[in-house]
Amino acid sequence: MHRVSTPTPAPSSDPAARPASRPTSRPTSGGGEPVSPLDSGLELAHWRRTIHGLYRQVREADDVVAAHDLWRRTRDELFSTSGVTPLLPEDRPGFAGLPTAPYDPAWRFEVPITAAEPHRMVVATGTDGDVPFDRVGLVEVPGVGSLDVWRLRSYGGGIFVPVGDALAGQPGGTYGGGRYLLDTVKGADLGPGEAPGSLVLDFNFAYNPSCAYDPAWACPLAQPGNRVKVEIPVGERYDGSH
Numbered sequence: 645m646h647r648v649s650t651p652t653p654a655p656s657s658d659p660a661a662r663p664a665s666r667p668t669s670r671p672t673s674g675g676g677e678p679v680s681p682l683d684s685g686l687e688l689a690h691w692r693r694t695i696h697g698l699y700r701q702v703r704e705a706d707d708v709v710a711a712h713d714l715w716r717r718t719r720d721e722l723f724s725t726s727g728v729t730p731l732l733p734e735d736r737p738g739f740a741g742l743p744t745a746p747y748d749p750a751w752r753f754e755v756p757i758t759a760a761e762p763h764r765m766v767v768a769t770g771t772d773g774d775v776p777f778d779r780v781g782l783v784e785v786p787g788v789g790s791l792d793v794w795r796l797r798s799y800g801g802g803i804f805v806p807v808g809d810a811l812a813g814q815p816g817g818t819y820g821g822g823r824y825l826l827d828t829v830k831g832a833d834l835g836p837g838e839a840p841g842s843l844v845l846d847f848n849f850a851y852n853p854s855c856a857y858d859p860a861w862a863c864p865l866a867q868p869g870n871r872v873k874v875e876i877p878v879g880e881r882y883d884g885s886h
Contacts, residue, residue: 687727696831703835712747730854743881751847754837757781767864792869802829808866809876819882822866823850850879
């Protein structure tokens with residue numbers, strides 16, 4: 645993510661869901677006090693280690709419901725205590741957890757990636773220039789629709805799959821700019837499916853980008869190829885209170 649002017653929703657859990665993002669204003673601690681550049685760097689490293697480790701536990705878990713509960717609780721803890729939380733200072737005192745729906749196994753899929761016409765998406769930022777993504781394929785999710793699969797072309801690489809559903813922007817629905825299913829460079833990785841060339845897409849683990857909490861962040865949002873016409877009621881919801 646990158647700090648810029650307010651993005652227009654087109655369509656982490658990670659406060660730096662894009663590589664090398666740097667806020668233009670100094671991060672603050674949970675109490676609103678400024679965080680030094682050193683402390684901010686250490687906090688961000690801790691956040692990323694935590695997310696990478698969390699998704700490793702999710703991938704290895706035999707009980708996916710328990711893994712989902714761990715995912716929810718760990719993210720709530722990060723948002724409430726980290727010095728690099730994307731929550732605005734005024735939203736932190738009353739934060740009681742991210743609105744996350746109960747786990748529903750009907751929304752977990754293993755889907756093959758199929759070829760798609762090459763296409764580039766460029767996300768303009770205020771600090772790091774243009775961040776390019778290349779479409780490397782698409783997945784057909786039964787009962788949901790088609791989603792483009794993107795690869796980050798910048799340092800670190802990684803697979804990126806956002807989704808915007810019919811609840812996006814609706815009262816009590818999901819974030820208008822869409823949610824992230826996979827952002828592997830930042831640890832949000834549910835792993836491959838059993839079949840070669842397939843991905844695990846579990847919509848129960850869909851989460852909001854940082855710009856859902858602080859409009860100063862610039863986020864890659866769900867483009868037309870990552871918009872579906874069905875309601876996806878699971879994963880992190882959006883109540884508009886942040």
